[in-house]
Amino acid sequence: MKYLHLIWRSLMRKKLRTTMTVLSIGVAFVLFALLAAIRLAFSMGVDIVGADRLIMIHKVSIIQLLPISYLEQLRRTDGVVDATHATWFGAIYQEPKNFFPQFPVEPEAYLRLYPEIVIPEEQKAAWFADRTGAMVGRKTAERFGWKIGDRIPLQAPVWRNKTSGSAWEFTIRAIYEGREKGFDETNMFFHYDYFDEARFFGEGLVGWYILRIDDPQRAAEIAERIDAQFANSRYETKTTTEKAFLQAFADQVGNIGAMLTAILTAVFFTILLVAGNTMAQSVRERISELAVLKTLGFSNRLVLALVLAESVVLAGVGGALGLAIGGLLVKALGSSGQIANLLSVFYLPPKDVLIGSALAVALGLVCGALPAFRAMRLRIADGLRRT
Numbered sequence: 001m002k003y004l005h006l007i008w009r010s011l012m013r014k015k016l017r018t019t020m021t022v023l024s025i026g027v028a029f030v031l032f033a034l035l036a037a038i039r040l041a042f043s044m045g046v047d048i049v050g051a052d053r054l055i056m057i058h059k060v061s062i063i064q065l066l067p068i069s070y071l072e073q074l075r076r077t078d079g080v081v082d083a084t085h086a087t088w089f090g091a092i093y094q095e096p097k098n099f100f101p102q103f104p105v106e107p108e109a110y111l112r113l114y115p116e117i118v119i120p121e122e123q124k125a126a127w128f129a130d131r132t133g134a135m136v137g138r139k140t141a142e143r144f145g146w147k148i149g150d151r152i153p154l155q156a157p158v159w160r161n162k163t164s165g166s167a168w169e170f171t172i173r174a175i176y177e178g179r180e181k182g183f184d185e186t187n188m189f190f191h192y193d194y195f196d197e198a199r200f201f202g203e204g205l206v207g208w209y210i211l212r213i214d215d216p217q218r219a220a221e222i223a224e225r226i227d228a229q230f231a232n233s234r235y236e237t238k239t240t241t242e243k244a245f246l247q248a249f250a251d252q253v254g255n256i257g258a259m260l261t262a263i264l265t266a267v268f269f270t271i272l273l274v275a276g277n278t279m280a281q282s283v284r285e286r287i288s289e290l291a292v293l294k295t296l297g298f299s300n301r302l303v304l305a306l307v308l309a310e311s312v313v314l315a316g317v318g319g320a321l322g323l324a325i326g327g328l329l330v331k332a333l334g335s336s337g338q339i340a341n342l343l344s345v346f347y348l349p350p351k352d353v354l355i356g357s358a359l360a361v362a363l364g365l366v367c368g369a370l371p372a373f374r375a376m377r378l379r380i381a382d383g384l385r386r387t
Helices: 004-042 070-075 107-113 121-129 138-144 192-198 216-229 242-251 256-285 287-295 300-334 337-342 350-376 380-384
Strands: 053-058 080-086 102-105 133-137 151-155 167-178 188-191 208-213 237-241
Touching: 004 256, 004 300, 004 350, 053 216, 053 242, 070 080, 070 208, 080 102, 080 107, 102 107, 102 192, 107 121, 107 188, 107 208, 121 133, 121 167, 133 138, 138 167, 188 192, 208 216, 216 237, 237 242, 256 300, 256 350, 300 350
Parallel strands: 102 188, 133 167
Antiparallel strands: 053 208, 053 237, 080 208, 133 188, 151 167
16 A cells, blocks of 8 residues: 555556546446346346246247146146246237236235245235236336226237227236346236136136246256156147246347357457557656666565556556446436336346456456566666666
8 A cells, every 4th residue: 555656646647648548448347337237137037036946838839828727737746846827918008119018827826936026915915805906016117107006908919808809907906026136027917817717718728837846956857757747748848947948038139148248358358458558658658767666676576566556556447437337327227218118127236346346457457467577577777778
């Protein structure tokens, strides 16, 4: 710490150059923060799903339905602790742009399978008791200004109602939140019994099954045994872990992780050249000063450490500034209606902040390595000759 003033004075030697370099590094880390939030959004909650849950769909495609009669057989399967089902509803609210996911489910069983869902007990009881009642996520409720007791009309282009055609109406009885940050709070859930009784076709069929198993280490074995039960039947199945199921959906838009890595690699390589050139130029301008420091008794290692520290401070300030601005932008965008309509989860994860901080330090070390070694190997006579 006693050399911090010396490091700071070296950085302030060329204020404009230092400022522009810091801003260049900051822009790179703003981009890093935004891309990290986008990666999280397109991962569809893969990182926080339960390790003990399996998803069973039709072997051909998820759009092919499965019979409700499979439920009890699944619950009796060795290794399966509990089971329930869900179905894609796909309705819209008022106009096509007002889309959000809806699912008919068994309320009690679904909440058992997803303890991440948090709702007040009185709302839970009200939802269980009302056949036309619905539970919606906090984000969707805030997006449309819904509150408990509101009647919500939806238009379902696929699942037509026997009596009202495409029109369906539900009463908001519960508003849920996620126990962990990043849990999807945009969904709507309602009673499968009401849906199955009122729909025009498809009675007795469901979209997919969710299973809780007793040992996540046996997931592959249990999944294979489940699929074997329904092999060669009219409704053959494919069972995978919930993480693999969600990852398959995320991969439909491409390998987001690989694309973001490629973008960030190009950006950071460019910033590496910019910051490296700044440090090299700074050391060249101070050759005689470094020689004086060595004359005064500064060791080669201390000179090396000072130049590296200067580079790390430069990259650290730029990185901190970029992450701070990026975090604020992500927060602002995440609360905007446009992003909420497109992405269910949009925030900067704390682990990515730590990764960004580590990248800033690494960037400083790499940029300063060559100039620092040059300063360390500088001979006093050669340095003083430039005075």
